[in-house]
Amino acid sequence: MATQTILEVRDLTVELATRDGISPVIDGLSFEVGAGETLALVGESGCGKSMTALAVMGLVPHPIGRIAGGEIRFGSEDLVAVGEDRLRDIRGNDISMIFQEPMTSLNPVYSVGEQIAEVLRRHQGLNHKQARQHAVELLHAVGIPDAAARVSTYPHQMSGGQRQRVMIAMALACKPKILIADEPTTALDVTVQAQIFDLLRVLQRETGTAIVLITHDMGAVCELAERMMVMYAGRKVEEGTVDDVIANPRHPYTQGLISCVPHVTDDPSAERAPLVEISGIVPALRDFGADQCLFAARCRQVVARCAAERPVSNDFGSGHRVACWQAEVAS
Amino acid sequence: MQRVGYAAILLFAVLVLNFALMHLAPGDIADTIAGDMGGADAEVMAEIRRSYGLDLPVWEQLIKYLGGVLHFDLGYSFYFNMPVVTLLLERVPATLLLVVAAQILAISVGVLLGVIAARQPNGMASHVVTLIALFGFSAPVFWTGIMLLITFSLWVPIFPVAGMQDVTIDGNWFERMLDVGRHLVLPVITLASVFLALYSRLCRASMLEVLGSDYIRTARAKGLSTREVVVKHALKNALNPVVTLAGLQFSAVVSGAVLVETVFSWPGLGTLALQSIIARDTPTILGILFFSALVVVVANLLTDLVLRMIDPRIRSSDS
Numbered sequence: 001m002a003t004q005t006i007l008e009v010r011d012l013t014v015e016l017a018t019r020d021g022i023s024p025v026i027d028g029l030s031f032e033v034g035a036g037e038t039l040a041l042v043g044e045s046g047c048g049k050s051m052t053a054l055a056v057m058g059l060v061p062h063p064i065g066r067i068a069g070g071e072i073r074f075g076s077e078d079l080v081a082v083g084e085d086r087l088r089d090i091r092g093n094d095i096s097m098i099f100q101e102p103m104t105s106l107n108p109v110y111s112v113g114e115q116i117a118e119v120l121r122r123h124q125g126l127n128h129k130q131a132r133q134h135a136v137e138l139l140h141a142v143g144i145p146d147a148a149a150r151v152s153t154y155p156h157q158m159s160g161g162q163r164q165r166v167m168i169a170m171a172l173a174c175k176p177k178i179l180i181a182d183e184p185t186t187a188l189d190v191t192v193q194a195q196i197f198d199l200l201r202v203l204q205r206e207t208g209t210a211i212v213l214i215t216h217d218m219g220a221v222c223e224l225a226e227r228m229m230v231m232y233a234g235r236k237v238e239e240g241t242v243d244d245v246i247a248n249p250r251h252p253y254t255q256g257l258i259s260c261v262p263h264v265t266d267d268p269s270a271e272r273a274p275l276v277e278i279s280g281i282v283p284a285l286r287d288f289g290a291d292q293c294l295f296a297a298r299c300r301q302v303v304a305r306c307a308a309e310r311p312v313s314n315d316f317g318s319g320h321r322v323a324c325w326q327a328e329v330a331s
Numbered sequence: 332m333q334r335v336g337y338a339a340i341l342l343f344a345v346l347v348l349n350f351a352l353m354h355l356a357p358g359d360i361a362d363t364i365a366g367d368m369g370g371a372d373a374e375v376m377a378e379i380r381r382s383y384g385l386d387l388p389v390w391e392q393l394i395k396y397l398g399g400v401l402h403f404d405l406g407y408s409f410y411f412n413m414p415v416v417t418l419l420l421e422r423v424p425a426t427l428l429l430v431v432a433a434q435i436l437a438i439s440v441g442v443l444l445g446v447i448a449a450r451q452p453n454g455m456a457s458h459v460v461t462l463i464a465l466f467g468f469s470a471p472v473f474w475t476g477i478m479l480l481i482t483f484s485l486w487v488p489i490f491p492v493a494g495m496q497d498v499t500i501d502g503n504w505f506e507r508m509l510d511v512g513r514h515l516v517l518p519v520i521t522l523a524s525v526f527l528a529l530y531s532r533l534c535r536a537s538m539l540e541v542l543g544s545d546y547i548r549t550a551r552a553k554g555l556s557t558r559e560v561v562v563k564h565a566l567k568n569a570l571n572p573v574v575t576l577a578g579l580q581f582s583a584v585v586s587g588a589v590l591v592e593t594v595f596s597w598p599g600l601g602t603l604a605l606q607s608i609i610a611r612d613t614p615t616i617l618g619i620l621f622f623s624a625l626v627v628v629v630a631n632l633l634t635d636l637v638l639r640m641i642d643p644r645i646r647s648s649d650s
Binding site: 057059087088089090091092093096097099101104105106107108109110111118119122123154156157167170 | 544545546548549550551552553554555556564567568641642643644647
């Protein structure tokens with residue numbers, strides 16, 4: 001890749017203590033994020049997308065979960081090894097995050113201006129007045145009308161879309177190198193979704209921030225991301241440029257995900273191709289560590305080897321990597 | 332402003348209801364006086380009643396009483412031989428001092444314990460707080476009081492165990508304040524113990540809920556320090572139920588004060604209430620009841636005010 005790598009995750013393993021014992025909810029995950037690029041993390045609920053984000057932020061829920069192995073290299077540092085103090089300096093400053101639920105992700109008892117200004121005071125050493133002033137500019141930048149007056153309103157006086165704009169303003173306040181967006185539009189209606197994507201695109205151009213977009217919405221992936229990584233049961237199954245993966249998916253799970261998406265046709269009355277579902281369910285957490293392909297039970301192209309060995313990730317050119325024993329055949 | 336209007340109507344209703352209740356109860360001041368005199372015939376009883384205006388029809392007495400209240404006149408105490416207002420004003424500061432000090436102690440220590448416990452819900456601190464809460468909550472106020480009284484009168488006599496001031500001290504105002512403060516320690520601890528338990532449990536539960544919410548995750552993701560996350564972002568949200576409860580509990584604290592005052596001979600309304608009930612001193616009892624109602628109403632108004640300060644959603648919901 002031409003761009004410089006700013007985040008490099010190597011063999012990351014996150015374990016979660018459940019009633020059935022300890023499960024690796026992220027299992028040997030490796031990926032890279034280049035400066036200024038947009039990487040989409042795709043997969044169904046519970047596949048470890050959000051946990052990956054929390055691990056990068058150093059916010060794995062304690063004491064239920066812990067990072068059991070691997071490294072997260074950010075610049076010259078390993079975020080797994082640095083202390084909590086250093087992580088606090090990085091969070092919200094170099095790496096920041098926006099969440100799925102704009103309705104509940106803002107503190108109801110502080111004005112939105114204060115919640116933005118707080119980040120600036122914490123990381124940029126601005127005083128109260130400067131931070132407030134900058135918060136107004138940020139609100140303006142994320143498209144809140146009449147920002148100077150809105151800066152002192154409270155979250156409950158805003159709509160969901162506006163609140164997500166405030167979250168974005170807060171996350172981008174310190175011009176971070178990486179913005180992790182965990183399903184930023186899932187809770188919003190479709191027209192607002194499009195506005196938020198536009199906003200993210202514009203702000204990314206201005207700040208050069210790399211975006212890690214966590215989603216299960218293929219439309220969002222195509223619209224925003226350059227590269228994508230498909231996850232299943234805590235493991236990476238396929239990775240590559242969005243164009244490559246969408247046009248030529250090699251992993252049966254990726255193929256299933258893509259064929260699940262309904263298409264708008266030119267002629268609404270025309271016969272459509274039936275929607276294909278991926279039958280079966282995600283394996284139980286206690287089976288996550290097994291040395292086999294975890295998708296085997298649901299796979300239509302399964303062979304004996306799938307249940308016996310963990311698939312190895314192979315490169316099929318230009319960074320298109322697939323972890324499947326049948327990847328050669330599948331294409 | 333509307334709330335103040337409601338409060339006035341409420342106080343009026345309380346006055347009428349109390350008055351009616353007192354007159355439904357058998358016995359009056361004449362019985363007490365007759366008892367003290369060692370018996371009296373019907374003629375003397377009627378004379379006593381006439382002199383205190385008790386021979387008038389009840390509704391006429393009520394109107395006279397309500398008219399008086401409007402002029403800050405709560406009637407005349409037959410038993411103590413002085414206007415009820417004067418009598419109350421003498422006793423109210425002592426009770427208010429006790430009640431307010433106990434509430435402040437209970438809320439501040441309760442919230443502190445609650446926060447500490449919520450930080451580590453399965454840790455040692457949490458168990459200790461639960462234990463303290465259980466103890467404070469199950470021990471009756473008078474028992475706690477008597478235990479403290481025994482401890483500090485027999486074994487470690489560092490605090491005075493009765494009364495409000497030491498009559499032998501003749502210093503300046505500061506020394507007298509200090510003296511009252513020393514007398515205050517035991518009654519306040521006794522009265523606060525029950526409510527402290529209540530507030531710490533509630534605060535712990537409320538903090539646990541808030542600490543698990545999305546905006547706390549946001550605050551952490553901003554890189555704020557643990558102290559900022561817990562105190563600034565979590566505690567302000569968790570205080571709402573505690574403040575509400577504290578407002579509701581004000582009346583309970585006042586009635587708890589009656590017991591504590593008796594145990595520690597604190598010269599407040601509680602001891603006065605006891606004396607006047609035994610003496611069938613209707614105007615004094617009514618005055619004390621009226622004052623309690625006033626305290627509750629004022630406490631409720633204050634609660635609303637504080638809640639509006641804490642939570643902007645309450646501010647905008649009624650504007």
